Amino acid sequence: ESKMKIPKGNAKLCDIIEFYLVSSTFARLSGASQKDYELHLRAVMNTTVEGKTLGNYRCTNIKVRHLTQAYDYWLKTGIRTANYRKSVLSAAWKYAMRHDVMTHNPISLVQARSGQPRRVLWSKQQVKSFLETGYSDFRWRSITLICHMAYDWGQRIGDMRVVTWDAVDLDQCRLDLTQSKRNAEIHLPIFRLQARGNPVGPRIEGAVIQTRPTAADRIMIRPRNGLQGDQVREGSELALDIGLDGRHGTITG
Numbered sequence: 001e002s003k004m005k006i007p008k009g010n011a012k013l014c015d016i017i018e019f020y021l022v023s024s025t026f027a028r029l030s031g032a033s034q035k036d037y038e039l040h041l042r043a044v045m046n047t048t049v050e051g052k053t054l055g056n057y058r059c060t061n062i063k064v065r066h067l068t069q070a071y072d073y074w075l076k077t078g079i080r081t082a083n084y085r086k087s088v089l090s091a092a093w094k095y096a097m098r099h100d101v102m103t104h105n106p107i108s109l110v111q112a113r114s115g116q117p118r119r120v121l122w123s124k125q126q127v128k129s130f131l132e133t134g135y136s137d138f139r140w141r142s143i144t145l146i147c148h149m150a151y152d153w154g155q156r157i158g159d160m161r162v163v164t165w166d167a168v169d170l171d172q173c174r175l176d177l178t179q180s181k182r183n184a185e186i187h188l189p190i191f192r193l194q195a196r197g198n199p200v201g202p203r204i205e206g207a208v209i210q211t212r213p214t215a216a217d218r219i220m221i222r223p224r225n226g227l228q229g230d231q232v233r234e235g236s237e238l239a240l241d242i243g244l245d246g247r248h249g250t251i252t253g
Helices: 013-021 031-045 064-074 079-097 124-136 138-153 157-161 229-241
Strands: 174-178 185-191 207-209 218-220 250-252
Touching (some): 013 079, 124 138, 138 157
Antiparallel strands (some): 174 185, 218 250
Protein backbone atom coordinates (compact mmCIF):
# COMPACT_ATOMS: atom_id res chain seq x y z
CA GLU A 1 0.00 0.00 0.00
CA SER A 2 2.84 2.39 0.85
CA LYS A 3 5.61 3.48 -1.51
CA MET A 4 8.17 2.89 1.25
CA LYS A 5 9.43 -0.32 2.77
CA ILE A 6 7.73 -1.17 6.03
CA PRO A 7 9.87 0.22 8.89
CA LYS A 8 11.43 -2.16 11.37
CA GLY A 9 10.36 -2.36 14.98
CA ASN A 10 13.28 -0.21 16.13
CA ALA A 11 12.52 2.55 13.60
CA LYS A 12 12.61 6.18 14.62
CA LEU A 13 9.42 8.20 14.88
CA CYS A 14 10.45 10.24 11.83
CA ASP A 15 10.52 7.00 9.80
CA ILE A 16 7.04 6.05 11.01
CA ILE A 17 5.67 9.46 10.06
CA GLU A 18 7.32 9.41 6.62
CA PHE A 19 5.91 5.91 6.08
CA TYR A 20 2.44 7.30 6.74
CA LEU A 21 2.92 10.40 4.57
CA VAL A 22 3.57 8.32 1.44
CA SER A 23 0.74 5.87 2.10
CA SER A 24 -2.46 5.54 0.12
CA THR A 25 -4.34 6.18 3.37
CA PHE A 26 -2.78 9.64 3.55
CA ALA A 27 -3.30 10.17 -0.19
CA ARG A 28 -7.05 9.68 0.22
CA LEU A 29 -7.29 12.77 2.42
CA SER A 30 -8.33 16.04 0.80
CA GLY A 31 -5.59 18.43 -0.26
CA ALA A 32 -6.30 20.79 2.63
CA SER A 33 -6.22 17.95 5.15
CA GLN A 34 -2.96 16.62 3.73
CA LYS A 35 -1.39 20.05 4.11
CA ASP A 36 -2.57 20.37 7.73
CA TYR A 37 -1.50 16.84 8.65
CA GLU A 38 1.98 17.24 7.21
CA LEU A 39 2.46 20.67 8.81
CA HIS A 40 1.55 19.41 12.27
CA LEU A 41 3.43 16.12 11.93
CA ARG A 42 6.57 18.11 11.08
CA ALA A 43 5.97 20.17 14.21
CA VAL A 44 5.62 16.95 16.23
CA MET A 45 8.95 15.62 14.93
CA ASN A 46 10.70 18.93 15.71
CA THR A 47 9.42 19.06 19.30
CA THR A 48 12.32 18.76 21.74
CA VAL A 49 11.77 16.38 24.65
CA GLU A 50 14.50 15.76 27.25
CA GLY A 51 17.19 17.21 25.01
CA LYS A 52 16.27 15.39 21.79
CA THR A 53 13.72 16.02 19.05
CA LEU A 54 10.81 13.63 19.18
CA GLY A 55 11.37 12.55 15.59
CA ASN A 56 14.79 11.12 16.50
CA TYR A 57 13.43 8.88 19.25
CA ARG A 58 13.18 5.22 18.40
CA CYS A 59 9.57 4.11 18.77
CA THR A 60 10.58 1.37 21.19
CA ASN A 61 12.00 4.05 23.50
CA ILE A 62 9.09 6.50 23.37
CA LYS A 63 7.28 6.51 26.71
CA VAL A 64 4.05 8.11 27.79
CA ARG A 65 6.05 10.71 29.73
CA HIS A 66 7.80 11.84 26.53
CA LEU A 67 4.52 12.33 24.73
CA THR A 68 2.96 14.02 27.74
CA GLN A 69 5.85 16.50 27.86
CA ALA A 70 5.41 17.15 24.14
CA TYR A 71 1.66 17.64 24.59
CA ASP A 72 2.24 20.10 27.43
CA TYR A 73 4.59 22.05 25.17
CA TRP A 74 1.99 22.13 22.37
CA LEU A 75 -0.54 23.51 24.84
CA LYS A 76 1.46 26.75 24.84
CA THR A 77 0.12 27.29 21.32
CA GLY A 78 -3.40 26.30 22.28
CA ILE A 79 -5.60 23.39 23.32
CA ARG A 80 -6.93 22.86 19.82
CA THR A 81 -3.42 22.72 18.36
CA ALA A 82 -2.23 20.29 21.03
CA ASN A 83 -5.20 18.00 20.48
CA TYR A 84 -4.82 18.17 16.71
CA ARG A 85 -1.15 17.19 16.88
CA LYS A 86 -1.97 14.33 19.22
CA SER A 87 -4.66 13.18 16.79
CA VAL A 88 -2.51 13.26 13.63
CA LEU A 89 0.39 11.59 15.44
CA SER A 90 -2.00 8.85 16.55
CA ALA A 91 -3.15 8.39 12.93
CA ALA A 92 0.45 7.85 11.77
CA TRP A 93 1.23 5.55 14.70
CA LYS A 94 -1.89 3.41 14.17
CA TYR A 95 -1.07 3.10 10.49
CA ALA A 96 2.29 1.59 11.46
CA MET A 97 0.54 -0.68 13.97
CA ARG A 98 -1.67 -2.04 11.18
CA HIS A 99 1.56 -3.11 9.48
CA ASP A 100 2.82 -4.80 12.67
CA VAL A 101 5.65 -2.34 13.16
CA MET A 102 4.68 -1.98 16.83
CA THR A 103 1.97 -3.38 19.06
CA HIS A 104 1.51 -0.69 21.71
CA ASN A 105 0.16 2.84 21.47
CA PRO A 106 1.44 5.17 24.21
CA ILE A 107 -0.31 8.12 22.55
CA SER A 108 -3.66 6.79 23.74
CA LEU A 109 -2.53 7.22 27.35
CA VAL A 110 -1.79 10.94 27.00
CA GLN A 111 -4.56 12.86 28.74
CA ALA A 112 -5.93 15.55 26.46
CA ARG A 113 -7.55 18.72 27.70
CA SER A 114 -11.01 19.79 26.60
CA GLY A 115 -11.31 23.17 24.96
CA GLN A 116 -14.25 25.55 25.01
CA PRO A 117 -17.07 24.57 22.61
CA ARG A 118 -16.60 26.35 19.27
CA ARG A 119 -20.05 25.56 17.92
CA VAL A 120 -23.41 27.29 17.94
CA LEU A 121 -26.22 24.86 18.74
CA TRP A 122 -29.73 25.22 17.32
CA SER A 123 -32.74 23.14 18.27
CA LYS A 124 -34.89 21.38 15.67
CA GLN A 125 -37.55 24.06 16.09
CA GLN A 126 -34.97 26.75 15.35
CA VAL A 127 -33.82 24.85 12.26
CA LYS A 128 -37.46 24.62 11.15
CA SER A 129 -37.87 28.38 11.59
CA PHE A 130 -34.67 28.96 9.60
CA LEU A 131 -35.90 26.82 6.70
CA GLU A 132 -39.45 28.18 6.66
CA THR A 133 -38.21 31.77 6.68
CA GLY A 134 -35.57 31.06 4.05
CA TYR A 135 -37.97 29.40 1.61
CA SER A 136 -40.45 32.25 2.02
CA ASP A 137 -38.04 34.80 0.51
CA PHE A 138 -36.59 34.18 -2.96
CA ARG A 139 -33.31 35.98 -2.20
CA TRP A 140 -32.53 33.34 0.46
CA ARG A 141 -33.82 30.34 -1.49
CA SER A 142 -30.44 29.02 -2.68
CA ILE A 143 -28.62 29.17 0.66
CA THR A 144 -31.71 27.69 2.36
CA LEU A 145 -31.75 24.73 -0.02
CA ILE A 146 -28.03 24.13 0.60
CA CYS A 147 -28.59 24.19 4.37
CA HIS A 148 -31.66 21.94 4.05
CA MET A 149 -29.73 19.27 2.15
CA ALA A 150 -26.84 19.46 4.60
CA TYR A 151 -29.23 19.09 7.53
CA ASP A 152 -31.18 16.13 6.18
CA TRP A 153 -28.21 14.23 4.80
CA GLY A 154 -25.86 15.09 7.68
CA GLN A 155 -23.20 16.41 5.28
CA ARG A 156 -20.94 19.44 5.13
CA ILE A 157 -22.45 22.55 3.67
CA GLY A 158 -19.46 23.00 1.36
CA ASP A 159 -20.12 19.58 -0.19
CA MET A 160 -23.79 20.39 -0.69
CA ARG A 161 -22.95 23.67 -2.40
CA VAL A 162 -21.10 21.92 -5.22
CA VAL A 163 -23.54 19.03 -5.78
CA THR A 164 -24.54 18.78 -9.46
CA TRP A 165 -27.40 16.91 -11.12
CA ASP A 166 -25.10 14.21 -12.50
CA ALA A 167 -24.59 13.04 -8.89
CA VAL A 168 -28.33 12.36 -8.57
CA ASP A 169 -29.48 8.90 -9.64
CA LEU A 170 -33.29 9.11 -9.73
CA ASP A 171 -33.64 5.53 -11.02
CA GLN A 172 -31.77 4.13 -8.01
CA CYS A 173 -33.14 6.87 -5.72
CA ARG A 174 -29.78 7.95 -4.36
CA LEU A 175 -27.22 10.74 -4.35
CA ASP A 176 -23.63 9.69 -5.09
CA LEU A 177 -21.23 12.00 -3.29
CA THR A 178 -17.48 12.25 -2.78
CA GLN A 179 -16.82 13.97 0.54
CA SER A 180 -14.23 16.74 0.37
CA LYS A 181 -12.67 15.97 3.77
CA ARG A 182 -11.38 12.46 3.08
CA ASN A 183 -12.42 11.88 -0.54
CA ALA A 184 -14.73 9.13 0.71
CA GLU A 185 -17.45 7.97 -1.69
CA ILE A 186 -20.88 7.73 -0.06
CA HIS A 187 -24.38 6.99 -1.33
CA LEU A 188 -27.33 8.80 0.25
CA PRO A 189 -30.94 7.66 -0.21
CA ILE A 190 -33.56 9.74 -2.01
CA PHE A 191 -37.17 8.58 -1.60
CA ARG A 192 -39.98 9.31 -4.00
CA LEU A 193 -43.53 10.16 -2.95
CA GLN A 194 -45.73 7.27 -1.97
CA ALA A 195 -48.65 6.25 -4.17
CA ARG A 196 -51.07 8.65 -2.46
CA GLY A 197 -48.55 11.48 -2.63
CA ASN A 198 -47.54 11.30 1.02
CA PRO A 199 -43.88 12.13 1.50
CA VAL A 200 -41.56 9.70 3.27
CA GLY A 201 -39.36 12.54 4.43
CA PRO A 202 -38.76 16.29 3.90
CA ARG A 203 -39.35 17.55 0.37
CA ILE A 204 -36.42 19.14 -1.45
CA GLU A 205 -36.87 20.41 -5.00
CA GLY A 206 -39.53 17.88 -5.95
CA ALA A 207 -37.80 14.92 -4.32
CA VAL A 208 -38.11 13.49 -0.85
CA ILE A 209 -35.06 12.61 1.20
CA GLN A 210 -34.76 10.53 4.31
CA THR A 211 -33.58 12.13 7.53
CA ARG A 212 -30.73 9.89 8.62
CA PRO A 213 -31.64 8.49 12.06
CA THR A 214 -27.99 8.06 13.05
CA ALA A 215 -26.85 11.47 11.85
CA ALA A 216 -26.17 14.28 14.29
CA ASP A 217 -28.75 16.46 12.50
CA ARG A 218 -26.18 19.11 11.95
CA ILE A 219 -25.27 21.90 9.58
CA MET A 220 -21.59 22.80 9.45
CA ILE A 221 -21.25 26.48 8.51
CA ARG A 222 -17.59 27.18 7.88
CA PRO A 223 -16.68 29.90 5.36
CA ARG A 224 -13.31 28.35 4.54
CA ASN A 225 -14.77 24.92 3.82
CA GLY A 226 -16.65 25.54 0.59
CA LEU A 227 -19.08 28.41 1.11
CA GLN A 228 -18.46 31.59 -0.80
CA GLY A 229 -18.44 34.90 1.06
CA ASP A 230 -21.83 36.08 -0.17
CA GLN A 231 -23.41 32.77 0.81
CA VAL A 232 -21.93 33.00 4.29
CA ARG A 233 -23.40 36.48 4.67
CA GLU A 234 -26.80 35.32 3.39
CA GLY A 235 -26.93 32.45 5.90
CA SER A 236 -25.93 34.70 8.78
CA GLU A 237 -28.36 37.44 7.77
CA LEU A 238 -31.18 34.92 7.49
CA ALA A 239 -30.40 33.54 10.96
CA LEU A 240 -30.26 36.97 12.51
CA ASP A 241 -33.48 37.97 10.77
CA ILE A 242 -35.39 35.34 12.76
CA GLY A 243 -33.55 35.97 16.01
CA LEU A 244 -31.05 33.09 15.88
CA ASP A 245 -27.30 33.18 16.49
CA GLY A 246 -25.81 33.98 13.10
CA ARG A 247 -22.25 32.98 13.93
CA HIS A 248 -20.66 30.14 11.97
CA GLY A 249 -20.90 26.81 13.73
CA THR A 250 -23.04 23.73 14.07
CA ILE A 251 -26.81 23.54 13.91
CA THR A 252 -27.95 20.49 15.80
CA GLY A 253 -31.26 19.12 16.89
